[in-house]
Amino acid sequence: MKAFVAGATGATGSRIVKQLVSRGVPVVAFVRDAAAARSQLPIEVALAEGDVTDKDSIRRAITGCTVLLSATGARPGFDPTTPYQVDFEGTKNLVDVAKETGIDHFVMVSSLCVSRFFHPLNLFFLILYWKHQAEAYLQASGLTYTIVRPGGLKEDDSDSRALIMAPADTLFEGSVSRQKVAQVCVEALYLPQSRDKIVEIVAQENANPQPYEALFAGVA
Numbered sequence: 001m002k003a004f005v006a007g008a009t010g011a012t013g014s015r016i017v018k019q020l021v022s023r024g025v026p027v028v029a030f031v032r033d034a035a036a037a038r039s040q041l042p043i044e045v046a047l048a049e050g051d052v053t054d055k056d057s058i059r060r061a062i063t064g065c066t067v068l069l070s071a072t073g074a075r076p077g078f079d080p081t082t083p084y085q086v087d088f089e090g091t092k093n094l095v096d097v098a099k100e101t102g103i104d105h106f107v108m109v110s111s112l113c114v115s116r117f118f119h120p121l122n123l124f125f126l127i128l129y130w131k132h133q134a135e136a137y138l139q140a141s142g143l144t145y146t147i148v149r150p151g152g153l154k155e156d157d158s159d160s161r162a163l164i165m166a167p168a169d170t171l172f173e174g175s176v177s178r179q180k181v182a183q184v185c186v187e188a189l190y191l192p193q194s195r196d197k198i199v200e201i202v203a204q205e206n207a208n209p210q211p212y213e214a215l216f217a218g219v220a
Contacts, residue, residue: 083127
């Protein structure tokens, strides 16, 4: 296994990279600025400069990789086209190149509530809408995929609450640490129960902890 990680310097993507490195998986981190990324990511990680809106840069970087994990997301700003360009067109480019190069498994970090068009987050240039369209594109691609829809993201890596995993359009509130999101994404690569599924995840106090195999198997 060799992993290509898009969004590798983001708050979730960097945790995914570190999880992969801890398992001894070779990683290509796809970054906009290699010099800036070098101080953020483990020294074992290979850095490849590019942008998800530039398909050729993805092609150059992905050579030799067998799995792809995408934790990209539009950054807050004033350009109304950014969610469309990054969350939809960028993901489409990743999917297209993954198909061209025979990627074995595509793991995408999405968001809870993407199917709710009238959700308040869509006031920010339809950010959830474009994530939902990107999900649909991945599902229709023929690639083996796992789409992870986390609840509100927490920075606390020591969050000890148990993970809850549910099918698409089941959970509409709750939070989860970015560290747990990263763990779910990496576990998905190893478990056949994760394949071709959308999973929604939050963490809850008083929930019964379950192994990842059981969590993924519980999602139809």
